[in-house]
Amino acid sequence: MIQDQKLGILYTASAYILWGFLPIYWKLIQQIPAFEILAHRIIWSFVFMGMIVLITKKKGPFIEQIRSIAGNRKQLTGITLASVAISINWVTYIWAVNSNHVIEASLGYYINPLVSILLGMIVLKETFSKAQWLAFLLAGIGVLYMTVNFGSVPWIALLLAFSFGAYGLLKKLVPLNAMYGLTIETMIVTPVALLYLLNQQSGQFQQVEWVSTTSLLVFGAGIVTAVPLLLFSAGAKRIPLSMVGFLQYFAPTIMLVIGVFLYNEPFTHVHAVSFTFIWAGLVVYTITRMKRLKRYEKREVAKRA
Numbered sequence: 001m002i003q004d005q006k007l008g009i010l011y012t013a014s015a016y017i018l019w020g021f022l023p024i025y026w027k028l029i030q031q032i033p034a035f036e037i038l039a040h041r042i043i044w045s046f047v048f049m050g051m052i053v054l055i056t057k058k059k060g061p062f063i064e065q066i067r068s069i070a071g072n073r074k075q076l077t078g079i080t081l082a083s084v085a086i087s088i089n090w091v092t093y094i095w096a097v098n099s100n101h102v103i104e105a106s107l108g109y110y111i112n113p114l115v116s117i118l119l120g121m122i123v124l125k126e127t128f129s130k131a132q133w134l135a136f137l138l139a140g141i142g143v144l145y146m147t148v149n150f151g152s153v154p155w156i157a158l159l160l161a162f163s164f165g166a167y168g169l170l171k172k173l174v175p176l177n178a179m180y181g182l183t184i185e186t187m188i189v190t191p192v193a194l195l196y197l198l199n200q201q202s203g204q205f206q207q208v209e210w211v212s213t214t215s216l217l218v219f220g221a222g223i224v225t226a227v228p229l230l231l232f233s234a235g236a237k238r239i240p241l242s243m244v245g246f247l248q249y250f251a252p253t254i255m256l257v258i259g260v261f262l263y264n265e266p267f268t269h270v271h272a273v274s275f276t277f278i279w280a281g282l283v284v285y286t287i288t289r290m291k292r293l294k295r296y297e298k299r300e301v302a303k304r305a
Helices: 002-027 034-055 059-070 073-098 102-123 130-150 155-173 178-198 213-219 221-236 241-247 250-262 269-304
Strands: none
Touching (some): 002 073, 002 241, 034 073, 034 213, 059 073, 073 102, 073 155, 102 130, 102 250, 102 269, 213 221, 241 269
């Protein structure tokens, strides 16, 4: 059991660390427009995941899963909307990184857990505890402070947070394992991605040789998308949810460090104040979540005793 948990921590931490370093990958192909990168990311993710399904001999169960979803209008709608939500998240993230907004992208993933709470309250009618209200209020003050002082809403951060929050909510409504989920989601939007690329007559990618470092990096977008997700799937089921909640802050923290120290993006007094409020909200949220999970685990132990 201890060895299994150690593996779970290793897999999950590796997934978040890889997600944290992802801006460096997108910067390597920043000369290609974000929507072209998105189209390739979708197509090659589908190709890579299709290969994984075949290699692991999951073709039969995968086809059965597709038939099940196709015959259920609610599930089909949910998985299609999830595909759209994650596509919006991906293209926003790629554009943010390649337009020198890595810090704001990290902000989006810091506030994402709190956005998920808000969506859960609105859609699933979940109730807020006083501590969760405080956490949300603190994060809201941080975003509002940045908006007032910069004179514009941090829309990149909010779009990343809400699109990923919506994706998580839809995945909860249509539960699928990571392998099937990503394969089906990318399969749904692959025709759109192909049509987009075929209609790009003067895109930057058409000026790049097919056998080059840039083209290999573009084709590799499927691998860098799928590998962290598969690691996360393998790790998250081995460790408590509270540990997953703690490890999730690895990614935006690495992004923030990369944005400030590698790409020399400005981290001003306004950023410092806003991030402090948001971090304070996350501390409150994390402590509350861990206490709630510990109470739940104690009740489960008592039931089994």
